[in-house]
Amino acid sequence: MGDSSSLTIAVMGATGTGKSSFINLASGSGFEVGTGLLSCTAEVQTSRPFHFMGREITLIDTPGFDDSFKSDHEILMLIGEHLSQSYRENQKLSGIIYMHRISDFKMNGISRRNFTMFRSLCGESTFRNVAIVTNMWGEVNEERGVARLEELATSPVLFKPVLDKGATMLRHYNSKESADAILSHFLDNHPITLQIQDEIVHQNKSVSETSAGVELEEDKQMLLEEEKRKYEEHLRQEKERLERIQREQEEQRRIEVETARREHEAKLERHKMEREEEKRRLEEQRRQEAERTAQLQRRMAQEAAARFRQEKEEERLREEIQRQEQRAREEHARLRHELERARQEQERIQNEGGCIIC
């Protein structure tokens, strides 16, 4: 290994970006390709050397810094140890491929971390041997893909700093021809030493002490701080939410109490009005009753007066009758007396022999 006809190219990038698929296409290897949401076995694997345009090429497949089963530190240990070992065996890299899915509509935290780690592993001086390979073009509308590519290439927080230092952008269309076109790009490169290889092999640093290790630690700290910040933000929002709920509940309670108070007052007012109405009604009833009693008393007085007058009249009539009876009796007695006298006269006349009718 390490002779001028042989070429070693490392393929890096986040999990699921198509590293193993690319290597399988380019080298005819049979590395396991992801089929689900979880990543495959996270190992650094080397393709069998294959011949391409008169050169012998070896491709190194690396796991991403977002593995389902291994920590980022374990991944860095794997990559660092493999690269430093191959460097010791004089296997320098002629190319480094960084795979990126053009179908990703956003460069999320995972993509950013992978790219940051990639930069720290390589070191600025190797960027001329770097190719950023975009794939999965079939998954995105061409116009949108081109716009994304432009943004990736020109944004200072994305690929621009690496491109500015000599890296290239290539497209992969998931075909053998496309993979070959990418490989051919590296044929004239001079082998380089990655920063992590220099740090481990020449500077005797442990993997953790390398720029990538420090980056990872800082990243971890940043992640922790970010997590802490997010947690505190979450707590703050939760506190705000609870306070808001409490305020709303208090307001609700206040409204309920106020409504109940108003209803109670309205009820009291209603009762008061009903009582006053009842009082008015009773007073009216009493007044009418008194009026009726007065009328009755007046009528009774009138009737008593009438009765008195009638009794008086009756008494007068009775006395009148008695007087008339008395007069009638006297008249009767007088008439009887006169009749008696007349009879006696007649008898005397008869007795005397006379005739009164001659």
Ligand SMILES: Nc1nc2c(ncn2[C@@H]2O[C@H](COP(=O)(O)OP(=O)(O)O)[C@@H](O)[C@H]2O)c(=O)[nH]1
């Ligand atoms: N459409 C499309 N799918 C791809 C391409 N490359 C890989 N894949 C799919 O992406 C998934 C992850 O691929 P894999 O090679 O395991 O990614 P790795 O984790 O980076 O090694 C698999 O389902 C592949 O079939 C590509 O260029 N186009």
Ligand SMILES: [Mg+2]
């Ligand atoms: Mg893979």
